[in-house]
Amino acid sequence: MKVFSRLGLGLGLMGLMACGAPSDPQETDSRQSEAAVALPTSRLCSSVPCLPNLARAATVTVSSTTGSSPTQPDTRWAIDKALDGNRESVDGAFGWSSMSSGAESTSQWIRFDFGTQRSVNEVQLYARNDATFGTVLGDGFPRDFVIEVSADGATWTPVVTQVNQPTPTEQLQSFRFSTVQTRFLRIRATRLDSVSGSYYFQLAEVELYDNPGQLTYTFSDGEQAEITLDNGDASVSEDILVGEATELDGLFVEYQAYINQVGSAQVGSTDGVSASSAGINTHQRCKFWQVGCWKRKIIDSRWPNNTVYYEFHREVSDANRQAIRGFITDWNSRAPVQWVEDTSRFSRVMFKVKNLSNACGNSIVGRSGLPQKIRIDPDCVTQRTVQHEMGHAVGLIHEQQRCDRDTYVTGIGNDSNNRKECAAKYTTFGPYDYSSVMHYRSGTAVSPQPLGSVGTSGSPGGLLLGCYDRLGIHKLYGVAGGPGPTTTDAAVCNLSRNAAVTVSSTTGYSATQPDTRWTSNRAVDGLRDSNSTSYGWSSMGASSAATTQWIRFEFPFERRVSRVDLYPRNDATYGTVVGDGFPVNFSIEVSTDGANWTSVVTRTNHPRPGGVQTYEFTARPARFVRVVATNLRAVGGMYYVQLAELEVF
Ligand SMILES: [Zn+2]
CATH class of the missing domain: 2.60.120.260 (Galactose-binding domain-like)
Incomplete structure (x- = not known):
């Protein structure tokens, strides 16, 4: 059973993750600053006056x-x-x-x-x-x-x-x-x-x-939030909704101090934070709302009905809207939590494109219960940054913050975006995932180096929502199946489909004229059955059973590998039967460098299989996996390795 996960249910602390992908380009020239427009968008109070009469x-x-x-x-x-x-x-x-x-x-x-x-x-x-x-x-x-x-x-x-x-x-x-x-x-x-x-x-x-009219709070990035008090009610400019939780605390304190100064008997308690064993939290901001007015409490930072509602800030250009909508469409096609553009929902995400001094984007983690923002730097309107921030908004923290991260990466800082999170509220799903979109990429601020790798193994950090990211969301939102990957879940995260595949040979008229129905890509196309247009992979026919043939996978980054599934040929095109071409003697080997191989599975005299064969082994770091057959099974008088599909987990 795999470990880990990527997020916690009911994050009481919704710290802002200033998620920069530090290696992403950052312009340093000055840009035109935003117009200072503060539109009250959120009514904090309803019928109960916030101010003492x-x-x-x-x-x-x-x-x-x-x-x-x-x-x-x-x-x-x-x-x-x-x-x-x-x-x-x-x-x-x-x-x-x-x-x-x-x-x-x-x-x-x-x-x-x-x-x-x-x-x-x-x-x-x-x-x-x-x-x-x-x-x-x-x-x-x-x-x-x-x-x-x-x-x-x-x-x-x-x-x-x-x-x-x-x-x-x-x-x-x-x-x-x-x-x-x-x-x-x-x-x-x-x-x-x-x-x-x-x-x-x-x-x-x-x-x-005694109406302060407007209180202004300046966040560390220079953005300001304003509280307007009118008719005894308070409203806030939209920017109150961004910023670190600790900064928001500062805003609460400021407002609380004001209320205390005017001696209101209506000031409520400030003990807005409580947590149950179920990890359900009252949001910190309740401290603010309880200053005479707001009754809303967040009891779960997940989005109800697995749906995130969003809108664009009015200043987001058409081109950027189009790009972001495209990344959302991609997300929706692959993730269990859906994003729906709808400005009528109170609890929603507003995308804003604005110059961020030292990050590509930011978002709070999870649903705040209020309108909340995802901010993207104009230079970072990319699939990686947008889907990374979307990951935060649905509840994911950074992959390198996992409690087990020291086993996999070194040189990670301990700032708010990188500190190791071992609290119980952070549930971890799936293997440590270097190619998670939630993993920082190598860069100036953070330099995660995969352990066990040699030379340059490339930057961790996926360019788009990855399979284990999706699995984490799947688990977080309580889709049936309980904690830990299931077979179905694991199939979502088949590593072979994102690997570079090479083979010893391919059947065909000649070595330079392979039969395209039997090329290696057919064994990683997601089709677990062999059919006449996409059989799978077949080696070149040999006259002797004692022939070595292999198929090799190279992943973009080092991965933890613990299982290989081999799907036998199951078509009957030429009178073949299930299991024809399944290797008789073979080994499954892993390598971090493509040169030194470790055998993790060895089989001899393997019987003809009737269906998928699963081989599990102790998880190993691997950049490469190969299946090496040394004794082949006959198919119509010649000897081949033939497999409908290969999956690696
Ligand atoms: Zn981030």
Whole structure:
């Protein structure tokens, strides 16, 4: 049974993998920088205000309250009804209304005493919106008014002056001003609106805020995230969604500090991270969401229904979209997790092509539960980089981070992209895979060298999603079969199909005129049956059984090899029967250099097989594998090696 894997279920730590393929080209000349556009794309809060409403912690007095007399106020219109958190005016709790007046130019006011100095910069007035007495939206909203502040309640300084205020067409009317430190705040109307023939100051709700407006957080790569706080809700620019988890933590801390400073009683707990034995985690960002608003929690970093939704950033060129879509089409044709372009999904990946200073791309590992990004450097819009980042987004970490990596590579650093991950949450599937698309290639920052190889064995690191990458995804997403490769899984990762194949001879009219139905490529075409258009491989016919014939595979990189499957000829074209041409005496040999060979399987007097023959042996490092037959089986009076298919694992 093979070991390893490539990812962990439920990665609580979704560290950004700045996955550079360091040897990929990097331009160093300056490029035009991106336009600094910050579009709020994610609402962090819904109905629950993120910011504390200062009005609710103040002592509030009013100039008057409507009612049958000053001593018999209408309780449905008392000021507490404008501070009750209900922004609608409804019968029973309309809001606040001043006493009626026959004169338009009447002074009516609401006064707030915070008890101590507070920072204030926004007043939100919610207009009356009931239709109880034929009233319409905005009835009673003052025509002329001033918002004033005072240190002592006696001397007032205006911070907002409104004249000829039109009837509100939206319920919320927000008035911002430069932040002031004040103990008292007053909203004083001097010209009132007519309601059913009399003049009133009426509001459904009044709220006061110290609104930071926008917090900016700068990531280490210079990109900035902005939190916009508006109407008591927070929204973020898209760039909050990128960056290292630790950097996001910095953003949380900054926001938390702000909330703490304003003394909100609504600040939630910050213990957003918890993990169960099943490896299910609450995402770190819950710390942020719990600051008064966001309830969303990630309990599984895999994509539901094995489907990743994606979109392109608006600035991605048509050419780059076409290229990336092509790499996705290739991925979808080979991997169990599918990518679907769909901007309507909240949890989705946005592809962005932007200049990255020292990497070809980056992505967080797994699904964040929020819109998340894959960023690709303009010089790296390649199948390797795009599929590498896609691998991260579905949940794969770097191959060289495997706990067993020291057995296979040397010279690996211990930074966040290379550190060995041995925690239980990182489940490992499949053999160590030098040609994984998730393996860094040789380069300046990382120089993995396959152990046991000599000379230049080429750079590890696949150029596209490899068979064991796909197997890892297959396992990660819980496709039936349990941990560890199955026969079916292993067949997906047949190494012979990506190997260079050479043979001792090929049957045909002559050595230079081989029979193309029997050439070596027919034995690695995925067809395990021999048929008249693609039989498999056959050596040249010999008159003696004691003839040596061989077939040799060379892999792009050194691999761990532990099994060879030989599929016998099973056609009946010329009266042949199953097993004709299957070698009688043979050995299976491996080599790291193509010169020194080690025999791992030896068979003599092998009986005629009725089906596939599987030969398993202790896993060995191998750049080369060959099957050497020294005694052949007769086929129609001559001696051949004939096999429908050869597979190496
Ligand atoms: Zn990476």
